[in-house]
Amino acid sequence: MRPTGVPETIRHWIGGELLDAADARTFEVIDPVSNSPYTKAAAGGTEDVDRAVAAARAAFPAWSRLSNRARATTLNRIADAVEARHDRLAEFESYDSGLPITQARGQARRAAENFRYFADVVVALGEEAFRQGEEQFSYVVRSPVGVAGLITPWNTPFMLESWKLAPALAAGCTLVLKPAEWTPLSASLWPEIFEEAGVPAGVVNIVHGIGEEAGQALVDHPDVPLISFTGSTDTGRHIIRSSAQHLKTTSMELGGKSPVVLFADADLDAALDSVVFGVFSLNGERCTAGSRVLVQRPAYEEFTRRLAERAANVRVGLPSDPATEVGALVHPEHYARVMEYVEIGRKESVLLAGGARPEHLPEGNYLQPTVFADVPQYARIFQEEIFGPVVAVAPFDEEDEAIELANATQFGLAAYIWTSDLKRGHRIAHAVDSGMVWINSHNVRDLRTPFGGVKASGVGREGGAHSIDFYTESKIVHVALGHVHTPRFGATS
Numbered sequence: 033m034r035p036t037g038v039p040e041t042i043r044h045w046i047g048g049e050l051l052d053a054a055d056a057r058t059f060e061v062i063d064p065v066s067n068s069p070y071t072k073a074a075a076g077g078t079e080d081v082d083r084a085v086a087a088a089r090a091a092f093p094a095w096s097r098l099s100n101r102a103r104a105t106t107l108n109r110i111a112d113a114v115e116a117r118h119d120r121l122a123e124f125e126s127y128d129s130g131l132p133i134t135q136a137r138g139q140a141r142r143a144a145e146n147f148r149y150f151a152d153v154v155v156a157l158g159e160e161a162f163r164q165g166e167e168q169f170s171y172v173v174r175s176p177v178g179v180a181g182l183i184t185p186w187n188t189p190f191m192l193e194s195w196k197l198a199p200a201l202a203a204g205c206t207l208v209l210k211p212a213e214w215t216p217l218s219a220s221l222w223p224e225i226f227e228e229a230g231v232p233a234g235v236v237n238i239v240h241g242i243g244e245e246a247g248q249a250l251v252d253h254p255d256v257p258l259i260s261f262t263g264s265t266d267t268g269r270h271i272i273r274s275s276a277q278h279l280k281t282t283s284m285e286l287g288g289k290s291p292v293v294l295f296a297d298a299d300l301d302a303a304l305d306s307v308v309f310g311v312f313s314l315n316g317e318r319c320t321a322g323s324r325v326l327v328q329r330p331a332y333e334e335f336t337r338r339l340a341e342r343a344a345n346v347r348v349g350l351p352s353d354p355a356t357e358v359g360a361l362v363h364p365e366h367y368a369r370v371m372e373y374v375e376i377g378r379k380e381s382v383l384l385a386g387g388a389r390p391e392h393l394p395e396g397n398y399l400q401p402t403v404f405a406d407v408p409q410y411a412r413i414f415q416e417e418i419f420g421p422v423v424a425v426a427p428f429d430e431e432d433e434a435i436e437l438a439n440a441t442q443f444g445l446a447a448y449i450w451t452s453d454l455k456r457g458h459r460i461a462h463a464v465d466s467g468m469v470w471i472n473s474h475n476v477r478d479l480r481t482p483f484g485g486v487k488a489s490g491v492g493r494e495g496g497a498h499s500i501d502f503y504t505e506s507k508i509v510h511v512a513l514g515h516v517h518t519p520r521f522g523a524t525s
């Protein structure tokens with residue numbers, strides 16, 4: 033059922049005002065259960081982005097000059113305002129994106145936590161100082177980069193927006209956010225959240241719209257020196273190319289095809305829970321999903337059989353039902369793409385579970401969690417990101433083969449290793465090409481740690497101090513304390 037309070041039109045928020053697009057265009061927003069339009073959103077273009085950037089520029093001097101403590105106080109108030117809307121937020125998110133309601137609630141909690149965490153980070157922040165003997169002393173001054181451009185995807189929209197908003201604001205940037213066009217609903221709550229928290233007008237601006245129009249205008253804007261992007265690898269490549277024009281700083285959090293490397297000596301029960309949750313939670317629309325499971329031969333048959341049984345039992349259902357474990361995929365276009373991969377997988381390997389919509393759900397973007405086994409390395413379902421509840425399983429014999437298979441894709445976001453031999457766990461962790469590794473665990477984050485990928489999974493790191501580095505420029509100031517030797521060119525005495 034459509035939640036109460038859905039706006040008739042989701043408007044831009046620029047300079048503290050809710051605005052239609054300058055040319056009054058809108059686009060339809062659909063829900064993934066009925067795939068029918070339930071509201072519309074302003075379709076931003078260059079003029080809207082120009083206005084938003086001008087508002088952010090005007091707000092920059094006052095916001096950037098506040099003390100870190102003052103900004104942190106505001107961030108904590110933002111977290112309070114997010115928490116106060118926890119239920120509505122989760123309801124909006126689940127309705128718009130198809131995420132199961134219980135998991136949408138978890139994302140809402142994480143969003144508030146991101147603001148509290150970055151409030152703490154900036155209050156604790158010190159700057160570096162260097163002494164060269166008695167003669168020279170140098171210290172670093174950090175200043176916010178300016179107007180930040182934030183571009184986010186649809187898979188966990190509100191949480192990922194908060195993951196960029198919080199550090200950008202904490203660092204003293206003002207910003208323009210372009211939410212994903214498939215899921216703009218939860219972002220319609222930001223204006224009241226920021227107003228309640230006392231964020232001055234123009235510090236945060238939101239321009240809705242299609243990526244190629246609104247997003248591109250933000251990337252091309254000469255007064256936006258920095259773009260933080262989370263989304264697909266192809267779009268990331270394109271944005272880096274466009275950003276080169278103005279030599280922008282970019283952070284790229286891109287796609288993944290993360291391996292789980294499971295040795296026969298592992299705790300198979302714990303590994304099974306972790307694999308099932310890691311690839312099927314968030315509807316499998318998770319950048320760090322362990323979507324390739326490599327299992328050592330002695331455990332292969334038992335593990336794949338149990339994985340298939342569990343996949344068949346996963347409760348697929350209405351996103352609003354608290355019993356649902358996998359909801360509806362975000363959009364019919366994405367659903368069609370995932371289903372195409374399922375057809376490809378049938379030809380490339382052995383289907384052990386799923387592969388079709390559950391019988392009790394004749395409409396909507398539903399897929400029973402799908403397990404393919406004996407997937408060869410060259411298979412497309414081994415190589416390409418599917419971003420749905422689909423897992424590819426393959427056997428290996430020796431450690432070297434496991435590493436080779438783990439590294440055999442263009443991606444390198446996360447990796448998960450299961451073994452009771454910790455020496456081996458560390459060896460593999462160091463050998464896999466990925467930005468993040470978990471040993472005997474799933475994707476449990478510590479917000480202080482670097483987040484990001486290597487190869488086609490991204491450029492740069494966010495998280496903890498890395499985010500503050502990204503949103504600030506460091507200036508080094510060198511000061512002479514004593515006598516500094518200077519060669520006396522041209523001197524005659």
Ligand code: NAD
Pocket residue numbers: 183184185186187192210211212213241242243244245246247248249251262263264265267268270271284285286287288318319417419445485489490
């Ligand atoms: P996408 O690349 O299609 O879109 C992401 C955002 O970019 C959207 O807001 C879109 O409107 C915008 N965009 C599209 N074209 C643009 C352009 N030319 N200029 C500027 N902006 C443009 O990605 P998606 O389909 O929304 O998201 C799914 C992808 O995101 C998956 O590949 C997933 O792995 C990735 N992802 C990565 C992480 C991570 O942290 N590494 C996290 C979540 C999702």
